[in-house]
Amino acid sequence: MPDDVREFARQAREFLDAHATRAEQAEFRWGQGEDTVAYFNADPPDVKDVKLQAAKDWQRTRYENGFGWISGPPEYGGQGLTPVHELIYNSIESEYDVPDTGTLSVIGLGMIGPTILAHGQQAIKDRYLPALYRGDIIACQLFSEPGAGSDLAGLQTRAVLDGKYWVLDGQKVWTSIARQSQIGMALCRTDLNAPKHKGITAFLVDMTAPGVDVRPLRQMTGGSDFNEVFLSSVRVPDDHRLGEVNAGWRVALTTLMNERATVGGERGGTVAEALGPERLAALMRATGTLDDGALRRDLSDLLADLLAAGHLNRRAARAMRAGMTPGPERSVAKLMHAQNLTQAAHFVSRVLGPRIIADTGEWGTYAWAELLLATPALRILGGTEEVIKNILAERVLKLPKEPGIDSTSPFRELPRSGKAAS
Amino acid sequence: MNDGREELDDLREAVREFLAAKSPETAVRAAMETGHDPAVWDQMARQLQLPGLALPADYGGDGFGLTELEVVLEEMGAALLCSPFFGTVVLAAQALLAANDKAACERYLPGIAAGETIATLAVAESSGSWEPAGIATRAERTADGWALTGKKSFVIDGSIAGLVLVAAEAPAGPALFAVRSGAPGFRHEPMAALDPTRPMAALTFDQVPGELIGAEGEGGQLLNQVLDIACVALAAEQAGGARRCLDMSAEYARTRFQFGRAIGTFQAIKHKCADMLARVELAEAAAREAARLADEAAAEFPVAAATAHICSSRAYMFAAAENIQVHGGIGFTWEHPAHLYFRRAKSSELLLGGPAVYHERLLARLGI
Numbered sequence: 001m002p003d004d005v006r007e008f009a010r011q012a013r014e015f016l017d018a019h020a021t022r023a024e025q026a027e028f029r030w031g032q033g034e035d036t037v038a039y040f041n042a043d044p045p046d047v048k049d050v051k052l053q054a055a056k057d058w059q060r061t062r063y064e065n066g067f068g069w070i071s072g073p074p075e076y077g078g079q080g081l082t083p084v085h086e087l088i089y090n091s092i093e094s095e096y097d098v099p100d101t102g103t104l105s106v107i108g109l110g111m112i113g114p115t116i117l118a119h120g121q122q123a124i125k126d127r128y129l130p131a132l133y134r135g136d137i138i139a140c141q142l143f144s145e146p147g148a149g150s151d152l153a154g155l156q157t158r159a160v161l162d163g164k165y166w167v168l169d170g171q172k173v174w175t176s177i178a179r180q181s182q183i184g185m186a187l188c189r190t191d192l193n194a195p196k197h198k199g200i201t202a203f204l205v206d207m208t209a210p211g212v213d214v215r216p217l218r219q220m221t222g223g224s225d226f227n228e229v230f231l232s233s234v235r236v237p238d239d240h241r242l243g244e245v246n247a248g249w250r251v252a253l254t255t256l257m258n259e260r261a262t263v264g265g266e267r268g269g270t271v272a273e274a275l276g277p278e279r280l281a282a283l284m285r286a287t288g289t290l291d292d293g294a295l296r297r298d299l300s301d302l303l304a305d306l307l308a309a310g311h312l313n314r315r316a317a318r319a320m321r322a323g324m325t326p327g328p329e330r331s332v333a334k335l336m337h338a339q340n341l342t343q344a345a346h347f348v349s350r351v352l353g354p355r356i357i358a359d360t361g362e363w364g365t366y367a368w369a370e371l372l373l374a375t376p377a378l379r380i381l382g383g384t385e386e387v388i389k390n391i392l393a394e395r396v397l398k399l400p401k402e403p404g405i406d407s408t409s410p411f412r413e414l415p416r417s418g419k420a421a422s
Numbered sequence: 423m424n425d426g427r428e429e430l431d432d433l434r435e436a437v438r439e440f441l442a443a444k445s446p447e448t449a450v451r452a453a454m455e456t457g458h459d460p461a462v463w464d465q466m467a468r469q470l471q472l473p474g475l476a477l478p479a480d481y482g483g484d485g486f487g488l489t490e491l492e493v494v495l496e497e498m499g500a501a502l503l504c505s506p507f508f509g510t511v512v513l514a515a516q517a518l519l520a521a522n523d524k525a526a527c528e529r530y531l532p533g534i535a536a537g538e539t540i541a542t543l544a545v546a547e548s549s550g551s552w553e554p555a556g557i558a559t560r561a562e563r564t565a566d567g568w569a570l571t572g573k574k575s576f577v578i579d580g581s582i583a584g585l586v587l588v589a590a591e592a593p594a595g596p597a598l599f600a601v602r603s604g605a606p607g608f609r610h611e612p613m614a615a616l617d618p619t620r621p622m623a624a625l626t627f628d629q630v631p632g633e634l635i636g637a638e639g640e641g642g643q644l645l646n647q648v649l650d651i652a653c654v655a656l657a658a659e660q661a662g663g664a665r666r667c668l669d670m671s672a673e674y675a676r677t678r679f680q681f682g683r684a685i686g687t688f689q690a691i692k693h694k695c696a697d698m699l700a701r702v703e704l705a706e707a708a709a710r711e712a713a714r715l716a717d718e719a720a721a722e723f724p725v726a727a728a729t730a731h732i733c734s735s736r737a738y739m740f741a742a743a744e745n746i747q748v749h750g751g752i753g754f755t756w757e758h759p760a761h762l763y764f765r766r767a768k769s770s771e772l773l774l775g776g777p778a779v780y781h782e783r784l785l786a787r788l789g790i
Contacts, residue, residue, distance in 0.1 A: 033523065097670065109763075124614050154640070263568060277788045277790060281788075281790040290790075296781065296785060298783045299731070299787050299790070300780075300781035300782070300784045301732075301781070303729075303735070303785075303788070304703075304728075304729050304732035304733055304784060307708075307725065307726070307729040308704045308705075308707060308708040308730075308733045309704065310708045311708050311710075311711035311712075311729070312703065312704055312707040312708075314711065315711060329699070329703060332699065332700045332703045332704070335696075335700050336700060336704060377466070378471055386693070388696075389692060389693045389696035389697070390689065390692055390693075391694075392695075392699050392700070393686070393692035393693070393695050393696045393697040393699075394692070396699060397668075397672040397675075397696070397699060398672065398676065398696050399672060399675050399676060399684075399686035399687070399691070399692055400663070400676060400683075400686050400687045401690065401697060402685045402688075403683060403685065403688050405688060412573075
């Protein structure tokens with residue numbers, strides 16, 4: 001470790017010692033602690049609000065002490081250091097008990113912040129970047145549409161120029177944290193006569209503007225972690241445009257590339273805890289299945305995959321600390337993450353038997369239903385398994401693209417995505 | 423991903439280049455018929471000093487770790503190198519080191535490091551089990567040492583090894599013994615093998631003089647230690663073999679045309695290849711990380727070793743089978759190399775006991 005990095009690590013510890021307490025590695029005891037294994041946030045609304053405020057407060061504390069945007073440029077409130085410093089800070093912070101800032105960081109700070117920095121106009125950068133990284137505002141991503149899922153470039157939300165404003169009309173879907181967000185990054189169709197990838201423009205939309213209607217979408221777990229966002233004649237000033245007109249696809253790629261840089265698949269919280277070898281063994285002990293040969297074999301199969309995925313992520317993190325850029329093969333981690341959690345939920349259901357189909361009140365049993373019902377989402381969100389496999393095959397293994405996908409004809413001449421007419 | 427260590431890339435490149443020249447498919451096929459090529463073994467020792475790479479400098483080695491050896495083994499697995507390397511350098515040398523017997527290490531390791539000694543480790547008997555508790559071969563004290571009586575099976579390179587380390591049951595418990603292949607009462611018989619690139623032999627011991635290595639009764643612990651390292655070494659070979667199967671499939675998918683287009687344009691083929699890639703990446707990460715943890719003497723090493731063995735076994739078997747499927751009919755011919763990988767994948771999966779054993783091994787290492 002070079003001296004300046006060592007000094008940075010020392011400062012980070014000093015800051016954290018002053019503002020947070022060290023996480024205590026509580027010894028696990030069956031029947032003790034929170035009885036939840038939720039992938040999606042299962043907190044009641046009032047608890048969610050309290051946690052969100054705590055997250056914003058903590059981000060502000062980080063920012064005011066120089067750890068809010070470690071790799072960002074100083075003119076917008078960053079520290080001008082490297083992604084390596086950021087990784088080091090994150091790894092040190094993980095030793096402390098601090099609020100989970102995922103609502104702010106995963107999309108807003110991790111993906112949209114870097115996009116604004118790369119493609120935003122001066123006034124927008126000045127106005128939004130410090131506010132984002134100080135934790136004052138939250139950003140969401142308005143990409144997917146009912147007719148544009150895997151075929152994102154088939155999006156149909158229109159943006160039409162009217163003087164110095166663009167007028168947006170359309171519908172977005174699967175928008176996380178739309179209700180908590182003050183700004184959203186929207187991809188809109190601005191030229192019907194251009195090929196599909198070349199008629200899209202990106203905008204920063206004020207989520208409180210007239211015409212923005214956010215409706216919670218209830219997913220199959222019963223919770224509402226996503227939203228539909230209806231845009232009806234929403235007026236967006238031209239200085240809120242990101243990148244050039246009709247160059248929105250390139251802007252979107254910046255956003256998605258930063259998604260990959262936030263090393264995929266690593267997720268702490270109740271799920272990761274519940275999937276530890278000790279916890280799973282305790283579950284089998286509690287249900288009297290620890291000697292079941294078939295289940296032991298399933299357990300070992302599952303643990304081998306979970307442990308190996310951990311190795312994959314650790315090695316990627318180490319390579320990034322050594323200054324390497326993560327390549328498309330990082331998508332393997334996402335694929336494995338979805339597979340492993342799905343495998344885990346079904347393994348646990350075999351261990352629990354009827355105890356996962358109705359609640360006996362026993363600690364650590366029915367709580368798994370929440371994860372079980374979340375698993376189908378993991379193979380879809382952030383790029384379906386099928387799209388990810390295409391990317392791996394084409395970008396990593398250099399297999400040829402499928403013929404017949406038209407990316408040259410004007411968008412208006414293409415068959416519409418969505419549901420086929422019956 | 424190399425952890426940012428460029429010297430590992432250089433090592434990999436050197437070994438790959440050497441194997442491309444010395445172990446092309448024609449050489450592999452020739453070795454399947456007539457055994458390994460002693461000239462290549464000699465060059466590996468003299469030019470690349472591979473046998474001594476990860477042996478301590480005190481015993482004539484270069485003092486590198488499992489991390490470096492892992493890279494070499496990945497390449498050997500990819501090239502299906504037919505060589506006594508695994509038996510000699512991994513099994514036998516690691517058994518000597520694990521025995522903590524300085525005199526024995528001084529006697530045998532320099533010869534191994536220099537490529538002068540071909541050695542192997544004989545543990546399994548007719549059941550194929552590596553469990554010390556199941557060993558029926560007996561060691562008895564004689565006037566001037568020990569005498570071994572019993573039978574061993576599945577002994578890698580058992581017909582060409584000059585030095586055989588034998589796990590046997592002594593009065594005070596399992597122990598390791600060194601036997602010279604020319605010793606009286608020692609017989610070897612080649613076994614017909616599913617994977618002719620890794621020859622195996624059945625050995626018979628009839629009052630064969632042996633030399634005790636390490637302490638009497640400590641053979642069980644010693645074998646566990648050797649097994650952990652063997653798991654990682656084998657996982658490296660398996661990961662390398664699986665990667666080669668994936669490369670073959672991807673190359674074929676790019677160049678084979680049906681219905682007027684490359685078969686790689688079909689998602690059925692793309693997704694097969696992507697699934698192979700995912701498993702190969704996972705196997706490589708597991709094997710490389712386990713090797714790193716071994717070199718750091720980390721407490722998690724035994725768990726990581728068992729994990730690597732499971733992941734690499736599955737990845738290789740999957741990739742070898744899917745590789746034949748991607749190739750279609752041509753992949754099922756004797757002339758095509760796909761079956762050689764299929765054979766190696768299956769024999770590697772089962773060499774140390776297979777799924778029936780390795781699942782419990784992982785759980786045992788985790789204390790479950």
